[in-house]
Amino acid sequence: MLYTKQKKVKVLTPYDIAAVRADFPLLRTTVNGKPLIYLDNGATTQKPRFVIDAIQQYYTLQNSNIHRGVHHLSQLATDAYEVTRNKLKDFIHAEHGHEIILTAGTTHSINLVSTCFGKAFVKEGDEVIISAMEHHSNIVPWQMMCEERGAKLKVVPIDDDGVLDMDAYARLLNDRVKLVSMTYVSNTLGTINPVQQIIQMAHENGSPVLLDAAQAVQHMAIDVQALDVDFLAFSGHKMYGPTGVGVLYGKEKWLNAMPPYQGGGDMIKDVTFEKTTYNDLPFKFEAGTPNIEAGICLGASIDYINQIGLDHIAEYEAELLHYALEALAEIEGIRFIGKARERSSVISFLIEGTHPYDVGVILDKLGIAVRTGHHCTQPLMDRFGIPGTVRASIAMYNTQEDIDGLVAGVKRAARMLL
Amino acid sequence: MTINEIQDELIADFAFFEDWMEKYEYIIQLGKELPLIEESKKSDDLLIKGCQSRVWLLAEEKDGRIYFTADSDAIITKGLVSLMVKVLSGQLAEDIATADLYFIDKIGLKDHLSPTRANGLLAMVKQMRLFALALQAK
Numbered sequence: 001m002l003y004t005k006q007k008k009v010k011v012l013t014p015y016d017i018a019a020v021r022a023d024f025p026l027l028r029t030t031v032n033g034k035p036l037i038y039l040d041n042g043a044t045t046q047k048p049r050f051v052i053d054a055i056q057q058y059y060t061l062q063n064s065n066i067h068r069g070v071h072h073l074s075q076l077a078t079d080a081y082e083v084t085r086n087k088l089k090d091f092i093h094a095e096h097g098h099e100i101i102l103t104a105g106t107t108h109s110i111n112l113v114s115t116c117f118g119k120a121f122v123k124e125g126d127e128v129i130i131s132a133m134e135h136h137s138n139i140v141p142w143q144m145m146c147e148e149r150g151a152k153l154k155v156v157p158i159d160d161d162g163v164l165d166m167d168a169y170a171r172l173l174n175d176r177v178k179l180v181s182m183t184y185v186s187n188t189l190g191t192i193n194p195v196q197q198i199i200q201m202a203h204e205n206g207s208p209v210l211l212d213a214a215q216a217v218q219h220m221a222i223d224v225q226a227l228d229v230d231f232l233a234f235s236g237h238k239m240y241g242p243t244g245v246g247v248l249y250g251k252e253k254w255l256n257a258m259p260p261y262q263g264g265g266d267m268i269k270d271v272t273f274e275k276t277t278y279n280d281l282p283f284k285f286e287a288g289t290p291n292i293e294a295g296i297c298l299g300a301s302i303d304y305i306n307q308i309g310l311d312h313i314a315e316y317e318a319e320l321l322h323y324a325l326e327a328l329a330e331i332e333g334i335r336f337i338g339k340a341r342e343r344s345s346v347i348s349f350l351i352e353g354t355h356p357y358d359v360g361v362i363l364d365k366l367g368i369a370v371r372t373g374h375h376c377t378q379p380l381m382d383r384f385g386i387p388g389t390v391r392a393s394i395a396m397y398n399t400q401e402d403i404d405g406l407v408a409g410v411k412r413a414a415r416m417l418l
Numbered sequence: 419m420t421i422n423e424i425q426d427e428l429i430a431d432f433a434f435f436e437d438w439m440e441k442y443e444y445i446i447q448l449g450k451e452l453p454l455i456e457e458s459k460k461s462d463d464l465l466i467k468g469c470q471s472r473v474w475l476l477a478e479e480k481d482g483r484i485y486f487t488a489d490s491d492a493i494i495t496k497g498l499v500s501l502m503v504k505v506l507s508g509q510l511a512e513d514i515a516t517a518d519l520y521f522i523d524k525i526g527l528k529d530h531l532s533p534t535r536a537n538g539l540l541a542m543v544k545q546m547r548l549f550a551l552a553l554q555a556k
Contacts, residue, residue, distance in 0.1 A: 032438070355492035357470040357537060358446075362494075365438050373470050387491060388470070416443060417493055 015316045020308065021397045023048040034367030037405045042187050042215060042346050042393030043371055044237045047301075051241060054300035058293050066292055067266055067283070077292060084299035085282070091302050092232060093223040094249055098281040101255070102295050105246035106214040107137040109233035110181070112248055112285060113210055114141035116258035117179060124150035127176045129207075131156040131164055131193070132383055133186040136376040138212045142181060151178070158383065162189035162338035166197065173205040180209045184216035188375045188391065189338025190321075190346035192216075199229055208254060214238055218395070219317060219344050221310045224249055236294060240395075241301030245294035248285070255281050262287040313396045317345060320394055324403045331410055333418075337389045348375075348389035351410065354417045356388045362413035363390075368406055421513055424505050425521035432525040441526070445497030452500040455489045466541045471495045473538035477549040483508050484550055488542065495537045498530055502539075506546055514550035519543065 021027055024046045029036050038046060058080075064073035066081045082097075089097045103109045122128070128142050132155050139153075146153045154177075156169045164182075180202040185192050195211055202209045208230035213222060218239040224232055231254070236245040250258075260267050260278055264287035269277040278284045305313070324347060328334055333352035351359060360372030373388040374381045381388060392406055419427075435441040455464065455476050466473040471492035478485045486507040490496040505521065506514050522531055531540050 355471060357492040358494045360470075362442065365442065387472070416439070416446060 015308075015312050017316070017397070017399055021399070023050065023304075024397050025049060025052070027397060031367040031369070032365050037366075037368040037402045037409075039392040039394065039398065039402060039406060040369045040371050041395035041398070042238070042375075042391060044243070045218065045240045045395050046397070047242070048240055048304050050304045051297055051300045054297040055242065055293060058296055062296070063293075065289055077296070080296045080299070081290075081292060084295055084302070087299045087302045088247055088249075091306070092217070092247075092249055093225050095225060096252055099249055099252055099255065101248040101250065101282045101285045102290055103233075103246045103248050103285075104244055104291065105235040105237070106212060106233045107141075107246075109231075109246055109248035110137055110210065110212065111141045112261045113181075113231050113233075113250070113258075114145040116261050116285075117254070118145040118149055118151075120258045122146075122149045122151050122178050125176060126151040126178045127154050127172075127174070128152075129154045129156060129169070129172055129177055129180045129182075129202075131182050132158045133162065133164075133189055133191060133377065133380050134181075134183055135187050135212065135214070136378070137214075138181055138183060139379065152176075155379075156182075158191075161340055162186065162191045163340045164191075164193055164198075166194065169198070170201060173201060173207070175206070177202075177205060177207045180207050181212070182209070183212040183214075184222075185213075185219070185344050185346070186338065186377075187215045187346060188348055188377045188380055188389065189340065190343040190348070191338060191340035192342040192344050194342075195227060195229070199227055203228065208251075215345065218305070218313075219310075220314050230254055236298040236301065239298075239301055240304060241298040242291075242294035244291040245298050252281065255285070260284050260287070264288045308396065317394055317396065320398060320400065320403065321345065321347070323400055324392070324394065324406075327403050327407045328410070331407060331414070333414065334410075337384055337386065345395075346391060346393045348391045350386060350389055351414050351417075354414060356390045358417050359390050359410065359413045362416060363406075363409045366405075366409045366412065368409045370406070421505055421509055421517045425519070425524075428501065428504070428521050429524045442494065445501075445527075446493055447497070448500040449490075449493040449496035449498075452488065452496055452503070455487050460489065466538045466545055471537045473499060473542045475542055475545055477546070479511075479553055482510055482553075484511055484514060484546075484553060486546060490538065492537065495539060498527065498537075498539055499542060502543060502546065511550040511553040515547050515554060517547075 026046045062076050064077040066078040085097050085100045088100045128146060130142055142153050154172045157165045182193060182198055184195055199209045210231035211229050213232050213234040217234045230251050232249040234247050237243040266283050267279050267287040269279050335350045337348040356372040363370055371391045375391055455474050460474050464474040464476050471490055474489045476487045486503045488499045488503055490499050522528055
């Protein structure tokens, strides 16, 4: 039996938060003797039973290498892996399945583009544009590529609320700009960038756009064709799926024009010692045995999300975010880092007179999981002149009680620390 | 007092605490009381970078003994730093270099010293031993 034949996830309309929570076994655990309040979803999400079962079923019923064997199991695994590719295509509304490259995660996806697009299109004196709110994963690969090719990295500044300066962006666009790479949703500030406008302006300038959607795909519906985005990168583990798998969507014309990333099995058509010809998309970019289990089971997480409905999730999370912002605002001495009007899922803050690390340690003792530190956005911390923040990030299974627990926890931490 | 006598005393002190809150309140209090490095001496040379919090460590030698003063931007780290300073400051270089710091485990704060914790504390202990080794080598 394939996991695709297992019992369907029950349809939840209107949003049944109790039923959603019941699907996630780890949410019932205790930490330091307290019931877990998990608010570190920006780092990774918990997995529903549906996905956990799929992982077990893969190893009990399907395990085999893919794209190679003629034997039954290999065919089963290959089919299941390709089913995921197709689900991903539908999930982001890509035109073709072969525009979906399965990678190890967002970082891998961005490195692939920076390397291969760089080789094909970037030369000395060219420019690449990113923003001041990028994750290190969307800074360092471009820095490395620019250094290697003698190109320049340009950074669009943000204002004190954590909103992109679109006038500055317009000024940075010129005929030397070969690519624009920006985050859809900031992992530190929660800002939702005006991606439609970013893409349109870049295209008018003749520059393609990569969107880092690691903090977006699990929270809002994305249509790559409607956006007309050239590349989209995201990770499986932040969307209730397994770790070690991610996606690079690329328009066919760009992917065909780029050289392969790594050499090895699966990416070749013919190999002789004199010359190798490369395989067609998507396999050209998928050298070596991939994380088959994760690839297949990412399909289960998409099924799970689809059954609940991204629209329902988005609506529920927006309400919860609003509740959280209001509840946290009551805390004395709180300072929000990131106050964009358009925002999603992530709340960064500091308590005056305390260090984020200390707040995080006390919250952990209370069974509350948040992230503290610079969130892999050091330049952004420098922009605000702070060592880091406390970051609470919500997912589809969080509740008002979780937020109440966080507020009480932060108040207690402040009492102890001040 | 020897390093081990101080450690044993700290273990006895911590045995009085009934829950984590009392323990952390005590650590926070220690952090607030830690003799700070004078701002003028707090150069980048003294900085030990952790990913989460930063620690400054100053070592001074007098008659074969090493005296530490330290600071951190996070108060809990500062409290833990203070415990380390209590145990190791004023001791002989050779004792510092070879000390078995068993008290951290015994008072239930071992996870703060894990290499993945990234609060700069483990790096500080290493640095304290390095100072001692350097002095011994002289």
